[in-house]
Amino acid sequence: MTTPTSTLRRQNVLSLFQEFVEQSIAAGGSPKGLEAAFAEKLEVSRATWSMAKSGERPIGDKLARQFEDRCGQPSGWLDEERAPKGMSQAEQQFVALALKTYRETNSDGRKKLRQVLKTWSTDAA
Template structure:
């Protein structure tokens, strides 16, 4: 069963991920990317934050996001197959795997705790 709220949120997050990867690849620092994306969509950073977490994307907002991201009308409403890992995700996972394999159980525990702590700060 298609849940339009979940589909739109996933697609909006995919658009942000693409935006962020392009910005980072061009040398733009990560700080402020959320605000820059919100500005591109012509919404407030607070609205973008709400959309990311729980706010449903209505029809008008969906069309606005599509327009500002150069997507055809209805693009946000379509379920997509996962494109797999992006190059940045692949690099991160390779680095994480290298760190995991190069340490003992105490080091692995430290890595795990560091990741958990880091996620609560986001």
């Protein structure tokens, strides 16, 4: 199954943002203001970055090339599928919730949880 370009671009720019955050904090920077600093690096408004990050605004060709250029990536980099480097905060929260639910229920509850996830996965495909 091929991932839509809009999804790839969003995932990849989020990866660039995560890298930016990690580098900034490793260099002794404060975690506050990193959203604004990244928007500044991309040369877009904070609102544009926020909407692109959340998926409210698709990242079109012009914006994709701008983001790549400002982050030192070759043209087309955002359009390539790549393995994620780690789990996002939302993914970590989901896994923690699923694990907590799994651990706190009995055998029947675990079976139901697995079945829901299998059904959901099949329906989404």
